[in-house]
Amino acid sequence: MTTEMSGPLLAGRTAIVTGGANGIGAAITRLFAAHEAKVVLVDVDAAAAAALAREVPGVTAVVADVTDRDVALRLAEHQADILVNNVGDFVRPPLNFADADAGEWQGIGEVNLGHVLRVTHAVLPGMIERGRGGSIINLTTVEAHRGIPGHVVYSTYKAAVRHFTRSLGLEVGRHGIRVNAIAPDLVETPQVPYERLVAEEDRHRWPQWAPLGGPGQPADVAGPALFLASELSRFVTGTTVHVDGGSHAAGGWFARPDGSWTNRPLNP
Ligand SMILES: NC(=O)c1ccc[n+]([C@@H]2O[C@H](COP(=O)([O-])OP(=O)(O)OC[C@H]3O[C@@H](n4cnc5c(N)ncnc54)[C@H](O)[C@@H]3O)[C@@H](O)[C@H]2O)c1
Numbered sequence: 001m002t003t004e005m006s007g008p009l010l011a012g013r014t015a016i017v018t019g020g021a022n023g024i025g026a027a028i029t030r031l032f033a034a035h036e037a038k039v040v041l042v043d044v045d046a047a048a049a050a051a052l053a054r055e056v057p058g059v060t061a062v063v064a065d066v067t068d069r070d071v072a073l074r075l076a077e078h079q080a081d082i083l084v085n086n087v088g089d090f091v092r093p094p095l096n097f098a099d100a101d102a103g104e105w106q107g108i109g110e111v112n113l114g115h116v117l118r119v120t121h122a123v124l125p126g127m128i129e130r131g132r133g134g135s136i137i138n139l140t141t142v143e144a145h146r147g148i149p150g151h152v153v154y155s156t157y158k159a160a161v162r163h164f165t166r167s168l169g170l171e172v173g174r175h176g177i178r179v180n181a182i183a184p185d186l187v188e189t190p191q192v193p194y195e196r197l198v199a200e201e202d203r204h205r206w207p208q209w210a211p212l213g214g215p216g217q218p219a220d221v222a223g224p225a226l227f228l229a230s231e232l233s234r235f236v237t238g239t240t241v242h243v244d245g246g247s248h249a250a251g252g253w254f255a256r257p258d259g260s261w262t263n264r265p266l267n268p
Helices: 023-034 046-055 071-076 102-130 152-175 200-209 218-229
Strands: 014-018 038-043 059-063 082-085 134-139 177-184 240-243
Touching (some): 023 218, 071 102, 102 134, 102 177, 134 218, 177 218, 218 240
Parallel strands (some): 014 038, 134 177
């Protein structure tokens, strides 16, 4: 197989994108379809899913909740070569672990980890059997790599998805199936609407918050997802692409307006 590629990168491939109707998932759906993949998007938002499927040729919408236990088996019928496990959510506003209700852990786990395991487990045997290789892409977060106060359980499950990515990558490499993660941060979506979250008078501060400024857009995540889905990344598995404007690399460092840096940013 040549590594010199031009033209559509996913022609003849079928991709499943969970949560593919809005935000990052929708951008991935659109870009994969533009590269001639058949895309099956799965989403609870029936209106947005139908609208996207109507608008973009090659896209089929399945309206379903990926945390429902029978959905994974239905998805396996689509014989996907590419699976993007994109659904994930904070579920609730920040709350200290000591004050949080233990009854909520399972729900947070289902939305962030349970379906990733179940859908992958359902789709993988067919991927192996068809012998065409494949690519599995799991959406984690910068918070799988650093802590986040107020979302201890969410970050715990997202870190588990990161490790699932690495261990599974080892197991299925011999079948030509690659497993990688994308860890976003600071991407404008319905879940994290920076347009609303950041006041107009503070927007000039983006260059202080992340080396590349921000916010990022869903399309900024779709590009790396296309790379991981396609043969461009044929020797890449078990790893994470950070799509965060540099926030993970920066750790606790912030740029001051004068170009100097601080890791004590009360008055950066
Ligand atoms: N936006 C960011 O900056 C950011 C940062 C870190 C991690 N992430 C991760 O990236 C992924 C996508 O994030 P986003 O910001 O685009 O999310 P979003 O909430 O804006 O969009 C999620 C999509 O998934 C659908 N969905 C939600 N629950 C579902 C379910 N149970 N079954 C089927 N569909 C469901 C929603 O209807 C929506 O279309 C998530 O895993 C998230 O944790 C995003």
